[in-house]
Ligand SMILES: Cc1cc2nc3c(=O)[nH]c(=O)nc-3n(C[C@H](O)[C@H](O)[C@H](O)COP(=O)(O)OP(=O)(O)OC[C@H]3O[C@@H](n4cnc5c(N)ncnc54)[C@H](O)[C@@H]3O)c2cc1C
Ligand SMILES: Cc1cc2nc3c(=O)[nH]c(=O)nc-3n(C[C@H](O)[C@H](O)[C@H](O)COP(=O)(O)OP(=O)(O)OC[C@H]3O[C@@H](n4cnc5c(N)ncnc54)[C@H](O)[C@@H]3O)c2cc1C
């Protein structure tokens with residue numbers, strides 16, 4: 001492996017080629033990547049390009065996401081100041097790429113790759129756009145150097161190889177930032193502006209993680225469980241030595257075990273729900289719905305116990321503080337007993353939020369799912385939305401898991417290909433049956449966990465809710481006094497959700513608070529209005545896209 | 554509900570100021586607002602005073618009206634300075650506005666415009682590139698000069714809206730959400746029809762922007778209020794560098810930096826209308842064209858990221874505000890600022906309130922009277 005060096009605020013850092021900047025900095029013991037307008041430190045949180053907290057300046061260019069930027073030899077990296085000087089960047093015409101495939105797949109995870117394979121094999125002209133350096137998505141997260149850690153990564157590598165062999169064109173490192181009616185997409189790949197006008201589009205953008213919002217959850221070193229997993233699986237980096245994992249759901253179990261096997265000292269695994277054995281009926285139901293997956297879960301738990309890991313059920317994180325280089329995490333048991341432990345890193349996952357921005361922008365029909373506390377995109381059984389030519393598969397529709405995403409991908413891929421005159425979408429019986437089975441398992445699985453969104457009323461006033469604008473739940477409570485009829489009104493009066501991440505974490509909380517205060521049921525319109533850009537996009541990229549579209553004539 | 558002395562229709566900046574003025578004068582005031590597509594909720598907080606070239610180009614026939622309104626614009630900006638103090642700070646900054654020229658023709662146009670504006674009492678000056686470099690070093694190489702209008706400025710409209718609303722509540726204005734479908738004169742006053750039942754008042758102030766024309770129909774006028782969906786962009790924060798409100802002599806753009814460090818780019822690019830009850834839709838061509846233009850005029854900002862765009866509903870009429878009682882109904886007073894309506898809104902609202910109270914407005918209100926739209 002090639003070693004490279006770069007500097008961070010003058011410190012020399014050695015890293016491995018292919019590592020993300022966030023991984024290299026974490027490995028070197030740096031946690032604080034940027035300073036906020038109110039002088040707080042922030043670091044990597046989501047690890048997947050969503051939270052916009054890992055910003056650093058690289059060679060004088062401000063506000064680059066360390067989690068999405070690869071290290072380069074000799075780069076000069078600095079902690080990001082809140083108000084960077086204008087870089088004075090030169091405006092040059094950049095390259096552009098025009099795509100008009102039969103099927104454009106947005107997101108190259110379990111769902112997207114499966115869709116691409118099916119559509120390409122049917123003879124359709126398929127392009128896959130994926131944001132990460134290597135496609136594969138969250139479940140099949142691939143390593144940067146091509147090494148294979150376990151069966152899950154192996155399965156992903158095979159899926160990726162099949163997608164490449166299918167004839168689908170896979171473009172990685174592409175950030176899609178604009179979606180417009182009728183199926184016009186704008187994206188950026190390095191210096192190249194991409195303009196896509198496909199005949200059909202399959203959205204497969206997956207989900208991001210729901211945090212555990214407690215005082216201190218924004219401290220550097222606190223990150224999502226998936227961020228820690230990405231550090232380890234993609235870059236061979238542990239988030240720290242002493243690690244606690246908390247929240248609810250099977251990902252916490254899995255990642256705790258992966259990190260422990262990687263050499264981390266997992267000092268606490270706190271699950272909010274009671275132990276499954278306390279709910280024998282629900283557990284049996286899950287076992288019946290998916291024997292092999294249930295067995296996998298039991299094996300994981302046994303392996304964790306064998307390692308002597310302190311696993312607690314009905315145990316909740318209540319706060320985090322910083323003490324020197326250590327984080328002090330306080331947990332509360334069902335009996336109300338609190339204890340505090342010192343860790344290097346604290347991982348949290350409390351369920352998932354669908355990345356449905358593209359779907360909502362294009363006007364796809366959304367329905368509220370009270371059990372998951374998220375919107376679900378409504379599709380027919382071909383995975384077609386109510387928007388002509390637009391399909392949706394996988395977790396971006398609402399949580400369903402990777403196996404279900406694969407089956408949905410197969411179904412959507414076949415139908416999109418047929419819609420563009422390729423193949424026939426007849427023989428999908430097996431996929432539909434498998435999908436029904438995976439969905440059954442998922443609903444039994446989540447019944448055992450406790451990911452229902454927390455009641456905002458129980459959160460202490462000083463809990464930060466909007467990371468970007470640095471607003472607390474107390475600030476939002478104050479905003480409710482103006483009796484906003486809609487989350488958008490609360491947004492305008494308090495600035496909640498106006499920052500770089502565009503309300504991805506605070507938005508669901510604000511929507512629920514307003515719905516509760518007004519007594520109106522939650523629906524699509526309860527959430528912040530979807531708007532372009534889907535992710536922050538440099539003015540120079542917009543200029544490049546303008547020139548590209550202009551060139552179309 | 555109890556009968557109000559005055560019912561104010563529309564809860565944007567104009568209606569809110571009208572309501573505050575009336576309540577402060579001792580009236581019992583109810584404000585009803587439909588809660589959709591308020592320009593006040595979408596606007597960019599530019600305090601416009603000099604003639605906007607976009608407007609002069611789009612509506613040449615309205616230029617005489619705008620020109621005659623210039624002292625009014627200046628007074629409106631002064632009024633915001635007063636409000637800034639009264640409300641405890643709306644991040645108002647009055648460093649002036651620059652209108653950029655890229656060609657000698659454009660510069661000549663600005664010189665001519667500056668002469669006309671100076672004649673109306675505005676503080677204007679045409680600067681060459683050397684002078685510009687002192688105050689706006691971030692400008693791109695194509696800019697050869699600019700007109701500086703010292704009366705112009707900027708403020709934070711979100712903060713202003715919140716403080717104004719709080720001020721109205723404190724003054725005792727009762728605010729309700731609802732849409733008025735029609736107005737009718739009764740023996741004792743005016744009745745407003747709503748889906749939730751009729752509202753009675755002695756007098757009505759119509760500050761309903763794009764919804765105002767329809768409410769005045771049948772009272773001897775036809776006021777051509779037109780909903781104009783407009784596009785806006787905002788960037789992530791940068792170091793405070795842009796002190797002025799920036800426009801262009803020929804092209805549609807406004808650009809400025811808020812106190813938050815964010816740069817707001819707008820200037821009248823169109824959005825797609827989706828009816829009165831839905832916010833307009835962002836058009837890709839406006840996003841691309843508007844931001845690309847900003848990048849060309851100020852390449853220094855091109856490393857910053859745009860974090861959001863939105864579309865909001867502006868209201869245009871004929872280049873001048875509409876303030877005054879309807880010829881067919883003295884009890885109904887119109888309050889529609891027209892272009893640069895956030896700048897003018899407070900003045901317009903207060904003048905309408907004065908008319909309703911039977912007091913002097915301080916301005917020659919004949920010019921703004923709805924009578925000019927008599928049918
Ligand atoms: C951080 C994280 C870790 C997870 N780890 C596990 C695990 O270990 N085990 C498990 O069972 N489940 C895990 N899950 C849940 C699991 O990922 C999903 O159920 C599964 O991956 C869903 O497949 P998908 O195809 O819908 O989405 P994904 O596999 O997430 O694929 C979505 C893809 O779309 C791309 N994308 C998103 N937005 C854009 C955009 N605007 N432009 C371009 N590309 C875009 C992403 O880069 C990604 O590659 C994890 C989820 C997350 C968020
Ligand atoms: C994107 C954008 C940027 C702008 N930027 C600037 C700027 O920088 N500077 C500037 O000076 N101006 C700007 N403007 C113009 C300015 O925002 C408006 O002219 C101004 O806010 C109008 O204020 P108003 O109170 O008169 O009306 P509005 O704020 O439009 O409020 C009218 C209210 O009346 C309600 N209503 C309508 N009909 C009815 C009915 N029948 N019953 C009950 N309620 C009703 C509406 O729902 C609305 O809430 C901008 C406008 C837009 C759209």
Ligand code: FES
Pocket residue numbers: 043044045046047048049050051052053054065066067068
């Ligand atoms: S950690 Fe990089 S965007 Fe969230």
